[in-house]
Amino acid sequence: xxxxxxxxxxxxxxxxxxxxxxxxxxxxxxxxxxxxxxxxxxxxxxxxxxxxxxxxxxxxxxxxxxxxxxxxxxxxxxxxxxxxxxxxxxxxxxxxxxxxxxxxxxxxxxxxxxxxxxxxxxxxxxxxxxxxxxxxxxxxxxxxxxxxxxxxxxxxxxxxxxxxxxxxxxxxxxxxxxxxxxxxxxxxxxxxxxxxxxxxxxxxxxxxxxxxxxxxxxxxxxxxxxxxxxxxxxxxxxxxxxxxxxxxxxxxxxxxxxxxxxxxxxxxxxxxxxxxxxxxxxxxxxxxxxxxxxxxxxxxxxxxxxxxxxxxxxxxxxxxxxxxxxxxxxxxxxxxxxxxxxxxxxxxxxxxxxxxxxxxxxxxxxxxxxxxxxxxxxxxxxxxxxxxxxxxxxxxxxxxxxxxxxxxxxxxxxxxxxxxxxxxxxxxxxxxxxxxxxxxxxxxxxxxxxxxxxxxxxxxxxxxxxxxxxxxxxxxxxxxxxxxxxxxxxxxxxxxxxxxxxxxxxxxxxxxxxxxxxxxxxxxxxxxxxxxxxxxxxxxxxxxxxxxxxxxxxxxxxxxxxxxxxxxxxxxxxxxxxxxxxxxxxxxxxxxxxxxxxxxxxxxxxxx
Ligand code: F6R
Numbered sequence: 001x002x003x004x005x006x007x008x009x010x011x012x013x014x015x016x017x018x019x020x021x022x023x024x025x026x027x028x029x030x031x032x033x034x035x036x037x038x039x040x041x042x043x044x045x046x047x048x049x050x051x052x053x054x055x056x057x058x059x060x061x062x063x064x065x066x067x068x069x070x071x072x073x074x075x076x077x078x079x080x081x082x083x084x085x086x087x088x089x090x091x092x093x094x095x096x097x098x099x100x101x102x103x104x105x106x107x108x109x110x111x112x113x114x115x116x117x118x119x120x121x122x123x124x125x126x127x128x129x130x131x132x133x134x135x136x137x138x139x140x141x142x143x144x145x146x147x148x149x150x151x152x153x154x155x156x157x158x159x160x161x162x163x164x165x166x167x168x169x170x171x172x173x174x175x176x177x178x179x180x181x182x183x184x185x186x187x188x189x190x191x192x193x194x195x196x197x198x199x200x201x202x203x204x205x206x207x208x209x210x211x212x213x214x215x216x217x218x219x220x221x222x223x224x225x226x227x228x229x230x231x232x233x234x235x236x237x238x239x240x241x242x243x244x245x246x247x248x249x250x251x252x253x254x255x256x257x258x259x260x261x262x263x264x265x266x267x268x269x270x271x272x273x274x275x276x277x278x279x280x281x282x283x284x285x286x287x288x289x290x291x292x293x294x295x296x297x298x299x300x301x302x303x304x305x306x307x308x309x310x311x312x313x314x315x316x317x318x319x320x321x322x323x324x325x326x327x328x329x330x331x332x333x334x335x336x337x338x339x340x341x342x343x344x345x346x347x348x349x350x351x352x353x354x355x356x357x358x359x360x361x362x363x364x365x366x367x368x369x370x371x372x373x374x375x376x377x378x379x380x381x382x383x384x385x386x387x388x389x390x391x392x393x394x395x396x397x398x399x400x401x402x403x404x405x406x407x408x409x410x411x412x413x414x415x416x417x418x419x420x421x422x423x424x425x426x427x428x429x430x431x432x433x434x435x436x437x438x439x440x441x442x443x444x445x446x447x448x449x450x451x452x453x454x455x456x457x458x459x460x461x462x463x464x465x466x467x468x469x470x471x472x473x474x475x476x477x478x479x480x481x482x483x484x485x486x487x488x489x490x491x492x493x494x495x496x497x498x499x500x501x502x503x504x505x506x507x508x509x510x511x512x513x514x515x516x517x518x519x520x521x522x523x524x525x526x527x528x529x530x531x532x533x534x535x536x537x538x539x540x541x542x543x544x545x546x547x548x549x550x551x552x553x554x555x556x557x558x559x560x561x562x563x564x565x566x567x568x569x570x571x572x573x574x575x576x577x578x579x580x581x582x583x584x585x586x587x588x589x590x591x592x593x594x595x596x597x598x599x600x601x602x603x604x605x606x607x608x
Contacts, residue, residue, distance in 0.1 A: 002086070002100040003027035003072040004178075005195045006159045006169040008216050009186025013068030014058055016188070020195035021051055021072045026244050026251075027100075027191060028074020028393055030376065034058070035087035035096035037166040038065030042096045046085040066216070067166060069159045071098040074393055077106070078123030079376035088127045090134030091118050094163045097133065099126040100191055101176040102390075104154035104269050125154075133160060141170045142213050146226050149174070149211075155268075159189055172211045180204040180212055180219055182233045187214045197240050202233040250595045252396035252489070256581050260444035262401040263574070265390040266408045267436055274430040278416035281369070281385040285420040291367070292339035294321040297329055297357045301399040301484060302345040305371075305406035307477035308573045309343065312410050315570065316418030316428075327353040329360075336364025343413070344370045347394055347402035348603070349377025358382055371409040373402050387413060396596045397603050398489050400581050403481060404443070407574045411436055435568040439575075442565045446578050453560045454579050457544055458586035460560075461515050467494035468509065469580070470502060471519035472529050478519050478573045482580030489588040489598050499525075499532040510541035517583075519576050522548040523569030533557055546576055 003024025007016040017034045032054040033046035043063040047053035051072060071086035078084035087096040103109070106125035109132065114120065118131045132148045133141075141162045149158070155175030161168070171178060171189050181188035181196030181203060188196040189212065193203055204219065206212055210229065213220045221229040238247065248254035270277055294313055296306035306323040313321040319341075324332075326344075330353070342361045346354050349372045358379065362368060368383040373391050380386040389405035415432050418424030461467070467486055471479035480496030487494045497506055499518070510516070516536050520529040530553060533543050537557060545558035548566050555561055564575040588595050 002074050003191045003195070004069070004098045004100050004157055004159055004189070005191070006069040006171065006189040006214065007186070008067045008167070008169055008214050009183065010066055010216070011186065013065055014063060016199065017068050017070030018051065018055060018058070019198055020188070020190055021070050023194035023197070023240075023244060024072050024191055025051055026393060026395060028072055030073055030075050030080035031082070031085040032070070032072045033085045033087055034063070034068055034070040035089070035161060036063045036065040036068035037161050037163060038063070039166055041093065041163045042089060042161060044087055044089060044096065046082050048080055048082055048085065067161065067169065069096065069098045069161055069169060075375035076102055076388070076390065077125040079381075084122045084124050086126060088122065088124065088130045090130040092134045094137070095130050095133045095160060097126065097130045097158060097160045099129065100157045101155035102268070103128065103152055103156060105152070109151065129158065137162065139164070141165050141168065142211060142222070143226065145170050145172060146211055146222070146224065157191060167215050169214045170211065171206070171214065172209075173206050174209055178206045180206060180214065182219060185216060187216070187219050189214055192246070193236050193238055194240065194244055197236070197238060201236050203236050204231050204233050249589070250396065250585075252398055252400060252585055252595050255394055255396050255401045256578070256585065257447055258392065259401045259404050259578065260440040260447070262389075262391040262405050263408055263443060264440040265392075266405040267412070267439070268390070270412050271433050271436060274426070274433055276412050276416040276419065276429065276433060278412065281387060283385065283417070283420065287367070288341075288417055288420050290339060291319055291341045294319050294341045294343060295361070295366075296321065296323040296343045296345060297326045297354055297361070298323070298345035299326050299351050299353050301403050301481060302347060302354075302406060304477040304481040304484070305403055305410065306343070306345050307480070308407055308474060309345070309410035309414070311474050312414035312570060313417070316414040316424045317421055318423045319421070324357070326351070326357040329357045334360070336361050336366050338365040340364075340366040342366045342368045344368065344379050344383060345372075345406055346370070346379050347373045347399055349374045349379040355379060355382070369413070371406050371413070373405070395603070397598055397601050398485055398584070398595070404574050404577065408436065408439065411570065432568060432570060435571045438567070439571060442567060442575060443578060446564060446575060451562060451579050451582060453544070453562045454582045455586055457560050458583055458590055462490070462587050462590040464513065464515060465493060466509065466514065467492055468506065468514070468516040469494060469496045469519065470499040470516060470529070470532060471496070472499045472525035474523065474569055474573050475519040475521065475576055478576045478580070479517075481577055482517060482519070482583070485581055485584035486587060488601060489584055489593055489595050490591055491593065491599070492587065499529045502532050503535060507535065507539065510536050510539045512540050513542065515542045515544060517544045517546065517580070519546045520554060521546070521564060521569065521572040521576055522551070522566060523572060530554070530557070546579060
């Protein structure tokens with residue numbers, strides 16, 4: 001997820017671009033850049049880090065001109081450095097381009113261009129598009145772009161300038177957002193409405209596969225075959241303040257609702273037909289067959305995804321797997337040997353405890369993989385291979401979309417490795433791949449449902465002091481994660497417990513007002529969990545049941561019933577956690593908590 005913005009008009013383009021990029025920083029902020037046309041060719045400025053770094057560069061080395069494009073980056077291909085920052089310029093210095101998305105076939109295009117003698121400067125997928133445009137340029141930027149996009153696979157919002165046509169920006173999109181702002185004597189393009197709100201409220205949302213030609217005097221839209229399209233701008237009611245959160249009250253709620261997209265991004269290109277495709281990790285089947293044990297290292301929410309990861313890896317690979325809190329691991333005098341495969345899990349890639357534990361296992365000669373969300377962060381830089389979760393920037397302190405995409409990452413790894421070590425058969429792989437493919441849609445259906453029971457529970461139980469969450473097997477970690485979400489943002493004490501452990505102690509807590517959330521989707525342990533619920537009900541406890549649609553027994557037992565769609569049990573933690581995220585969210589908002597910045601916490605814990 002990156003932010004793009006473009007301007008054509010009488011103002012200094014850099015001022016408009018910086019204002020736009022500031023509004024888009026929520027989409028990524030590991031580097032930024034602008035390109036401006038002023039009749040003397042294209043002038044580019046870039047800087048690594050927050051937008052303020054680019055502003056500093058521009059204040060000492062400014063560029064003047066009224067046509068320009070700007071980009072704030074959230075790296076997907078190539079670490080965050082100046083060379084990989086956008087805009088990218090073609091080998092002949094004439095095309096400048098910004099991109100949000102992923103060009104999936106960039107490797108083959110890069111090979112083809114390299115054979116024609118093009119020298120690449122960056123590690124990005126975007127640079128190929130700049131060179132393709134330069135090669136194909138036919139005197140008209142619009143016609144050239146329409147030809148070149150036919151060669152691209154993947155997702156993109158692209159904005160392009162050419163020094164032979166310095167009065168215009170040409171743009172297109174497929175799978176990534178792009179809006180056009182219509183001004184008076186000036187026009188804009190952007191990833192999102194907030195970027196142009198300071199200047200205009202007249203917005204056109206570009207349709208999939210369509211192209212736009214933007215000049216000072218007007219905007220023209222075309223379909224993929226360059227047939228002109230008519231359009232009427234809409235007047236947005238968005239205010240600047242609400243805009244970065246896209247109308248959501250909090251980033252956490254926005255990020256909960258981004259999960260269908262985030263999951264689709266995580267899966268994209270990693271399933272092919274009925275198969276998991278982990279080729280990007282360059283894992284070697286023979287060497288994987290030599291792995292004697294797997295250790296997962298993580299903290300907090302990532303630790304709970306690692307707990308699910310253990311069950312998945314053991315089921316699909318039959319390799320003994322242990323999950324460690326990274327802060328415990330490093331002081332536990334761990335046994336490390338070269339037969340060990342270590343998987344470090346981290347949203348930020350900067351968590352000090354996880355980094356330190358990773359350093360220890362590397363010294364011991366273990367092989368290492370990361371599941372991480374932030375490209376180019378410290379953890380991916382340390383490991384042999386990284387599966388990026390592509391959830392986009394997570395700003396709310398309470399992790400939501402990072403968690404569900406980590407779970408999807410573990411499913412991919414477990415099934416992919418399971419196939420490579422011959423412990424998962426084709427039929428099982430097919431079933432899981434099919435289930436995974438349905439996940440984004442099922443999560444969306446769940447979110448669209450407006451789960452009334454969740455809101456009612458939040459209202460009813462916001463004033464209790466304690467909550468119990470129980471689950472078994474794949475959903476034991478869901479209980480831990482549900483409890484963590486509640487305690488960190490509502491400040492209500494909550495515990496996640498293995499359902500079977502209740503009778504060994506915690507059952508003593510149960511009485512008339514004590515609520516337990518029982519996570520019991522269809523699967524091997526459902527019946528056992530129902531028995532645990534019976535034990536609670538027999539002691540007059542209150543039970544909120546989370547079960548699969550159509551489970552009549554759960555309906556009868558429950559004081560409140562939350563239902564999720566049917567799915568393979570290995571995938572159920574992805575669906576089951578969604579209502580629990582919402583329950584924590586609505587409880588916290590009822591209590592007036594600072595949801596995005598809960599007290600005493602920080603998004604990235606870079607101290608041990
Ligand atoms: C909880 C939460 C934290 C993080 C933990 C690890 O909602 O966000 O528990 O999961 O601090 O952070 P990462 O995943 O960045 O290593």
